[in-house]
Amino acid sequence: MISPTDFMVVSAVLFCIGLYMIVSKRNAIQVLIGIELMLNGAILNLVAFGKYDRFNNGGQIFALFAIVLAAATTAVALAIILNVYRQYKTIDPGKVNNLGDQ
Amino acid sequence: MSLAQGLFYLMSFIAVASALFVAATKNLVRAIFLFFITLFALAGLYVLALADFIAITQIVIYVGGILVLILFAFMLSGRETLNTLGQQNNKLITVSKLPALLLAALFLIVLINMITTAGPDNLVWIKKSVQLKNDIQANAAMTENIGINLMTRYLLPFEAISILLMIALIGAAHLSRKEQRI
Numbered sequence: 073m074i075s076p077t078d079f080m081v082v083s084a085v086l087f088c089i090g091l092y093m094i095v096s097k098r099n100a101i102q103v104l105i106g107i108e109l110m111l112n113g114a115i116l117n118l119v120a121f122g123k124y125d126r127f128n129n130g131g132q133i134f135a136l137f138a139i140v141l142a143a144a145t146t147a148v149a150l151a152i153i154l155n156v157y158r159q160y161k162t163i164d165p166g167k168v169n170n171l172g173d174q
Numbered sequence: 175m176s177l178a179q180g181l182f183y184l185m186s187f188i189a190v191a192s193a194l195f196v197a198a199t200k201n202l203v204r205a206i207f208l209f210f211i212t213l214f215a216l217a218g219l220y221v222l223a224l225a226d227f228i229a230i231t232q233i234v235i236y237v238g239g240i241l242v243l244i245l246f247a248f249m250l251s252g253r254e255t256l257n258t259l260g261q262q263n264n265k266l267i268t269v270s271k272l273p274a275l276l277l278a279a280l281f282l283i284v285l286i287n288m289i290t291t292a293g294p295d296n297l298v299w300i301k302k303s304v305q306l307k308n309d310i311q312a313n314a315a316m317t318e319n320i321g322i323n324l325m326t327r328y329l330l331p332f333e334a335i336s337i338l339l340m341i342a343l344i345g346a347a348h349l350s351r352k353e354q355r356i
Contacts, residue, residue, distance in 0.1 A: 074182045074222060076294040082186040084285040088278045089193045096274035101202060101248055105209055108240065109193055112216055119225045124303040126310050129323045132225050137335050139235050144342035146240045150247040151349035
């Protein structure tokens with residue numbers, strides 16, 4: 073069968089790609105996709121180790137919770153991005169550098 | 175090499191390659207649609223980790239919910255984002271991307287090193303779980319067990335997360351409505 077090490081390597085690669093996107097991208101939506109990639113890498117670890125817990129299903133149930141939390145995070149983050157666009161006419165995180173009341 | 179192992183390598187290759195494309199492409203819409211493929215490949219990996227219910231949830235929530243939401247926000251945010259995207263230079267590796275690339279590569283090295291030293295195949299609790307037949311077999315139907323556990327053992331986190339989801343929904347609806355000038 074497939075060993076946990078393989079799953080951990082795949083999730084580490086996904087996590088690092090997400091990290092690269094968060095640091096380098098200059099568009100808030102792409103930064104958000106990077107965050108989703110990092111979350112998916114973490115969830116993959118939860119699921120891979122949840123295989124060894126048949127009676128309590130700890131890993132799988134907390135993977136479910138993490139997926140639901142990611143959905144909530146995305147909804148709020150997109151609402152914030154839309155508001156930032158309305159205020160500043162740009163969604164480059166580097167260009168949003170003053171407060172909203174001026 | 176068994177069939178499951180071959181499928182695992184195929185799925186992980188698709189996931190990693192499409193994630194790399196998402197990171198490399200300049201076109202935002204193409205990035206979003208490639209992210210679809212990453213999520214589908216990850217659902218396949220969940221199936222290979224014998225978590226079929228999580229795989230279906232991944233497809234329903236991520237592909238059906240989050241990606242449609244991202245596309246929707248992209249279309250609402252107007253022509254300006256497309257214009258600013260087009261102005262970026264087209265070289266694959268520029269000097270401004272170098273620190274991010276360095277950070278990600280070094281972090282990957284650290285993670286791989288940590289994984290090889292930790293040796294997750296030989297952990298004590300995993301060996302014990304295999305010995306006690308506590309690991310999921312390939313022909314087991316786990317969805318019923320997940321439902322029972324969700325309503326008994328994990329009832330408190332379930333309720334907490336439902337309240338949090340409601341708060342997030344109300345907050346998102348409040349944030350994204352049109353501002354009324356007083």
